[in-house]
Amino acid sequence: MNKKTIFFTAALGIMLLLSGCSQNNSATTSPHSEKIFHYGTMAYGTAMQDAGINPHDTYCGWSTVRYGIGETLFRFNKEMKIEPWLAESANQLDDYTVKITLRNDITFSNGKKVTGNDVKTCLEDLLKKNDRAPHDLKIKNIIADGQTVTIQSSEKVPALLHYLADPYAAIIDMTAGEKDRIVVGTGPYVAEKVTDTEIDLKKNAHYWGKVQPKLDKIIVRSITDGDALSMAMQSGELDAAQGLPYASLSNFQDTNKYKINSAATSRVYQALMNYRTPVLQNNNVRKAIAMAINKDQFVSVLLNGNGVPAIGAFPDNMPFGRGLKAAPYDPEAARRLLAQAGYTERDADGYVLKNGKPLTLRWLTYTSRQELPLLAEYAQSALKEIGIKLEVNATDNYKDFLKRNEFDIYAKAIVTAPTGDPEYYFTSNVMSDSPYNNGAYNNPDVDHLCDQLRNTFDTNKRNELAIQIQQHILDDNAIIYTAFLKMSFVMKKNVTGLEAHPSDYYEITPELDIN
Known part of the structure; x- marks a missing residue:
């Protein structure tokens, strides 16, 4: 090959290489390229x-x-x-x-x-x-x-x-x-x-x-x-x-x-009591647990203010989420309730005893909602303050533990009004025959009110019934509602x-x- 041929070949190769690079770059930035999200x-x-x-x-x-x-x-x-x-x-x-x-x-x-x-x-x-x-x-x-x-x-x-x-x-x-x-x-x-x-x-x-x-x-x-x-x-x-x-x-x-887009929701972090657990069949014990949880602190510290402390199952911007009363945060009163339940002694670690046995409970939750493990850790610390030992199980296999009834308190995040109506939550989670009544809660008055709700078309009456049902749940301390969450998208x-x-x-x- 002579020098002219070598030069021409090399030049042609460079031109083709540059052309190829240009085409690849064009395909990436072209308005006709695929949009992948x-x-x-x-x-x-x-x-x-x-x-x-x-x-x-x-x-x-x-x-x-x-x-x-x-x-x-x-x-x-x-x-x-x-x-x-x-x-x-x-x-x-x-x-x-x-x-x-x-x-x-x-x-x-x-x-x-x-x-x-x-x-x-x-x-x-x-x-x-x-x-x-x-x-x-x-x-x-x-x-x-x-x-x-x-x-x-x-x-x-x-x-x-x-x-x-x-x-x-x-x-x-x-x-x-x-x-x-x-x-x-x-x-x-x-x-x-x-x-x-x-x-x-x-x-x-x-x-x-x-x-x-x-x-x-x-x-x-x-x-x-x-x-x-x-x-x-x-x-x-x-x-x-x-x-x-x-x-x-x-x-x-x-x-x-970045941009952040948020909306207030009815997603609540709740902790329900397992009525199959003998010690939790005592309302004084359930109420003591409820009174040990500082909801304001959980929202302000662990949620960084991105939530609202909860009283009942629904936020108070909904007409069926107003006028409710729950057990207040009061650790001293909680200790008195435990004493009334027979837990009058304490061991060397400060946990209450009854007939020489400590009050130990199993808290079950899952990890796909980041705040749930934080709530579990907070509850563990809060309950220790009143003398209850809490063993936390935060697991992706939580359903297996629910099926085997291997829990005493089950905490989850749930949207309570996804249908814009209160009935959904009660019929799926609270009634004695509800498919997600994991704690086996059974209150005939609640079932009766839920039946009335299911047969009532008048909106105002439905709201009144929903408030009555929630108050029964709160009086029974069957479920602790801790906070309602905001839903946020972060995007480019x-x-x-x-x-x-x-x-x-x-x-x-x-x-x-x-x-």
């Missing part, structure tokens, strides 16, 4: 035991709706008022019958039109498989006719439309089935992969809504360690994060880099369309975008 959350698959998106399976429906995979017949606006979503309208024919008319333009993500028969089949499967739905809906019969669905209940269900806005009622295509934990919904995004720790989403090409999804792909990552979630957000691995510990929010105050400055909602349901929507 990275989302971190502590909520998905709570403690890894609700990982999945089939709404009929326990609480997996929250993931179905939160991550834009499925939608319900009705939904809540920001004032927590019910409004149609997949439904066009609803007509209450009588106390037991509701006729729902569906929109005529809805398709599943596989392109199949949603009909009344699809809704009927979906709801019937829900009733077979979900442990809460039959108890809530009381459905006796469903009649499908074209784009209408008529639901006949075995009892009066004044809150039926509210229950149909629960994520468990997300409408999925039953003919498509479930494969690798994936179901077919109607939302703006489609699940491509579902694991214990991640959901990969792609844009729904058949989305029926007027606003079309703006992102090509979304990666939802479950990061249950609060520090790890915060670091991933700070390092730029994530575009947005939900569920960051309140102590971490101070890291994201630079408005040139270029993220739009991600807004916190008081129901704690809606997160990934068609409006979500990266500019």
